Amino acid sequence: MKHARSLLVTALGALAALVAIPPAYGQNTIKVGVIAAFSGPFADYGSQIEAGMKAYMKEHGDSVAGKKVELITRDTKGPAPEVAKRFAQELITRDKVQFLAGFGLTPNAMAVAPVVSEAKVPMIISNAATSSITTKSPYITRVSMTIPQIAEPLAQWALKNGIKQVYTVVADYGPGIDAETQFTKTFKEGGGTIIGSVRTPLQSPDFSATTQRVKDAKPQAVFVFLPAGQQGISFMKSFNERGLGEAGIKLIATGDITDDHVLEAMGDPTLGMITAFHYSAAHKSPENEAFLKAYAAANDAKAGAPNFMAAAGYDTMHVIYEIAKKLDGNIDGDKAMAAVKGMKWTSPRGPVTIDPETRDIDQTVYIRKVERVNGKLANVEFDKIPDVKDPGKK
Amino acid sequence: MIGNFIGVLFDGLAYGSLLFIIAVGLSVTLGLMNFVNLAHGAFAMVGGYVCVMLMTRAGVPFLATLPVAFVAAAVVGLVLERALYQRLYKSSPLDQVLFSIGIVFMSIAIATYWFGASQQPVSLPSYLRGQVHVLGLDLGVYRLFLIVVVALLTLALQYLLDRTRFGSQVRASVDNATAAAGLGINVNRVFALTFALGSGLAGLGGGLGIDVLGLDPTFPLKYMVYFLLVVSVGGSGTIKGPLIAALILGVFDVAGKYYLPQVGGFVIYALMVVLLLVFPAGLYGRRA
Numbered sequence: 288m289k290h291a292r293s294l295l296v297t298a299l300g301a302l303a304a305l306v307a308i309p310p311a312y313g314q315n316t317i318k319v320g321v322i323a324a325f326s327g328p329f330a331d332y333g334s335q336i337e338a339g340m341k342a343y344m345k346e347h348g349d350s351v352a353g354k355k356v357e358l359i360t361r362d363t364k365g366p367a368p369e370v371a372k373r374f375a376q377e378l379i380t381r382d383k384v385q386f387l388a389g390f391g392l393t394p395n396a397m398a399v400a401p402v403v404s405e406a407k408v409p410m411i412i413s414n415a416a417t418s419s420i421t422t423k424s425p426y427i428t429r430v431s432m433t434i435p436q437i438a439e440p441l442a443q444w445a446l447k448n449g450i451k452q453v454y455t456v457v458a459d460y461g462p463g464i465d466a467e468t469q470f471t472k473t474f475k476e477g478g479g480t481i482i483g484s485v486r487t488p489l490q491s492p493d494f495s496a497t498t499q500r501v502k503d504a505k506p507q508a509v510f511v512f513l514p515a516g517q518q519g520i521s522f523m524k525s526f527n528e529r530g531l532g533e534a535g536i537k538l539i540a541t542g543d544i545t546d547d548h549v550l551e552a553m554g555d556p557t558l559g560m561i562t563a564f565h566y567s568a569a570h571k572s573p574e575n576e577a578f579l580k581a582y583a584a585a586n587d588a589k590a591g592a593p594n595f596m597a598a599a600g601y602d603t604m605h606v607i608y609e610i611a612k613k614l615d616g617n618i619d620g621d622k623a624m625a626a627v628k629g630m631k632w633t634s635p636r637g638p639v640t641i642d643p644e645t646r647d648i649d650q651t652v653y654i655r656k657v658e659r660v661n662g663k664l665a666n667v668e669f670d671k672i673p674d675v676k677d678p679g680k681k
Numbered sequence: 682m683i684g685n686f687i688g689v690l691f692d693g694l695a696y697g698s699l700l701f702i703i704a705v706g707l708s709v710t711l712g713l714m715n716f717v718n719l720a721h722g723a724f725a726m727v728g729g730y731v732c733v734m735l736m737t738r739a740g741v742p743f744l745a746t747l748p749v750a751f752v753a754a755a756v757v758g759l760v761l762e763r764a765l766y767q768r769l770y771k772s773s774p775l776d777q778v779l780f781s782i783g784i785v786f787m788s789i790a791i792a793t794y795w796f797g798a799s800q801q802p803v804s805l806p807s808y809l810r811g812q813v814h815v816l817g818l819d820l821g822v823y824r825l826f827l828i829v830v831v832a833l834l835t836l837a838l839q840y841l842l843d844r845t846r847f848g849s850q851v852r853a854s855v856d857n858a859t860a861a862a863g864l865g866i867n868v869n870r871v872f873a874l875t876f877a878l879g880s881g882l883a884g885l886g887g888g889l890g891i892d893v894l895g896l897d898p899t900f901p902l903k904y905m906v907y908f909l910l911v912v913s914v915g916g917s918g919t920i921k922g923p924l925i926a927a928l929i930l931g932v933f934d935v936a937g938k939y940y941l942p943q944v945g946g947f948v949i950y951a952l953m954v955v956l957l958l959v960f961p962a963g964l965y966g967r968r969a
Contacts, residue, residue, distance in 0.1 A: 328798075486942075493699070495824075496689065517897065527811075530812060554803070
């Protein structure tokens, strides 16, 4: 069976090589296949990533090293590993893309890993946040973040600021459990106590019972990991309605819950919420200003406010442009990966480095608080932990 | 301890009221008219978007948007009933399922095209937010409001269907359309109006529910299980059945999540299985 499969792969490879004539050197374009969800419940993921990529191309021009850059998008409509894999194969063999990018969701990224290993095509993860993804292929690098990378500094920050007793509430799915595990580990190692933990069902529309439980347990803070959007809003409404804040309980979370893209829609219940994250649209730097300007210029109003995924899309294009410059436009998988290792730049989020060992991104994690700035809700950064590596790979 | 219990009971009743509000329209179209209308959530979503758009773009107060949500969803329901639904009244349940799920997917695509994929902002007026203290208990104002709305809605519907001429015509038409037509009832018109009523109630439920449930284009799919749960456990053909079912499910769901958080999300489904085994036609099923 295994033999048959490798034979098939070889045959496919040979076929691909045949079809590939004339060779890639003759091409005058750099094609980037963007695989993400552009419709369905995760439609925001794909559209944010693409909007960020377009922003970069608007700012830096749509050609690099003498070649025109072309984006080819493919819609997975949601977590669909088989579909993502098929798109990757088609993009590589038929459309001859030199890069794959996008990947909002972990299962899709995981499914494509063997394809890029085989085809030696660099794959840039613009969002999917499970730690182990970059270990699945030497051709994968990531410009977003991992959940443990955010949960660890948050636990350290809480300990440093006198929070010793925490109740954890996470959504009962992979990322939620990752967040709970890392937070609990770091928090306990630092001398804190977890006085209770709840995992809530993913579709839960009502958090009255959960927030009441937390209130009765009287922790100093409650750590929350819930998907942004309705879940986060429901939890916060319940948190406020029940007066947990007045009871002296702080709400701390990873920053995806106060996602800049939906923050305004979440409204006042988010005010005062403390989160840790790698990017805030309210980050004060010339790089971020340039990004926001390019984002507004490259996209229509429907794209909405940019968030961390748009920033990651922007950085995805930065990595592609830098590789293309270094290789003078002749993209080769192995050379591209050599070029990306250790790459340093100042992203809209702040200084970042692609870790040469893990091909994951090392970056500053900020502690932010939701405030109203010029009439708009914003994640205002007030503390930071520099050079955070993904603890999932220590 | 006892205070906790009363608190849980109150939250459960409020949650049950919410389940009833979003499902009551379906108990009209599915329960009364026997049409397997999985697109119920699409009508609820129409109501939801009408509320949100009126509030955020036109500055209309929340309570004033609710009747508009009802009317808008009812009109959409009426148009679709005349154009599409009425052709499938006599079809098999499977055809109805396939047809209405098609409507669901189309509504999701349309909502995404018009309003984008993200959550819509909802902020209630301040008099519906926060808590009030009653007899040493903290009760959420919006939850109290939901309970009151449900009580009024149930009385009104009960009256409409049991005591009015229109109600008798509906029941007659559903039970035996041929005989009803023979007695001079305009069955087509009755069905169209009933469907519009069900859709309008869905829209009203969508408007009332957005504060808790949120609103994005996947709304009709995301909460479909809850609509169906209430109507199937409650039984078809009545308003009382779904109401009792919703309240029982609501109380057990909240109690389960409070006292047994490890299995909390599971309680509501286990209860559904048990109730359906004991009452296969639903709590108040007319047709066994």
